[in-house]
Amino acid sequence: MKNLKSIAVALVAFATITVSAQTKKIDAAKSSINWLATKVTGKHNGTVNFKDGAIVFKGKKVTGGTFTVDMTSLTATDLTGEYQGKLNGHLKSEDFFGTEKNPTAVLVFKKIAVKSANVYTVTADLTIKGKTNPVTFDLTTTADSATTTFNVDRTKYDIRYGSKSFFESIGDKAISDEFELTVALKF
Template identity: 30%
Template sequence: MKKTLIAAAFATFFAGQALAAPQTYVIDSSHTFPRFSYNHMGMSKQILSFKKTTGTVVLDKSAKEAKVDVTIDMTSVNTGFDVFDGHIQGEDFFDTKNHPTATFKSTKVVFEGEKPVSIEGDLTIKGVTKPVTLKVTSFFNGPHPMLKKDAIGANATATILRSEFNAGKYAPGVSDEVELDIALEAVAE
């Protein structure tokens, strides 16, 4: 009887450990949109986006830990105007010929209760890596209503200086300060 109780206790312990394992979510590129905006010569706020983003989010709910690893195809920039898409991919800005992707890799995710509130990490653009903290403005984790799989949805913001990434041409006329606004959805593997 004693052996049965010990075996049951171990089985319960290890079953709980299996349920608490980190879950990997793959970014849904059709619902993930990194956008950036800047002041254009004091006349307007320009809002641009990228069409192709890949990566993963690993979430350990019980430990309240997460890892984010995102790659943005910089050649997928969408300004709304083909000529400007090409211009912004040039050496003065993204230099996509030599640096076709940008990456963000988290170093720390801060939770309040069950939800992440900020994501600290390294942003690499044009081969330059700088620390950036994303403020999480909304977070969802639960069943995807159509796919019937566990999913994550989040929005996050940050502000960077483009000159720190060797992309500061025309500053300050075109603002050096760039606001990032990211909408992300990811589905469990």
């Protein structure tokens, strides 16, 4: 009877153990963000670096995440030399991301739904230039990485330069309102 009581106590103790959250910090140097922006007459692509970030897991399930992006690292990779310098300078200016006043962008997971095994639909708050708007994307995870690709509407962050939505007569100088981000996280 004493052994039965001990087993019952052990089972109750085991049953009340909860899975605690585990925060996996990203390796900012090995993680990447690639951007693609299109315009009527072509496109530009490049990179921007993470400052820091982490995904929170409860067991194997994603339950949270927060990331800070170093906007001063923004660079075009499809150009070199003088043209790259000009485009980088313009992207960092107030016409676009205003990196002198806004050196970081932040993404915070707000809602996470399981889509399938290791795939989550995430709604997050994205803050660029001090403006916060929701973005939704699918995030695929492994034990040591996570990936996603999603679009951002720049006009929601007061980045209107060259937008046909605001300058109707811009013609073939128009720049698409949305740009694409392809993100690879390494833990």
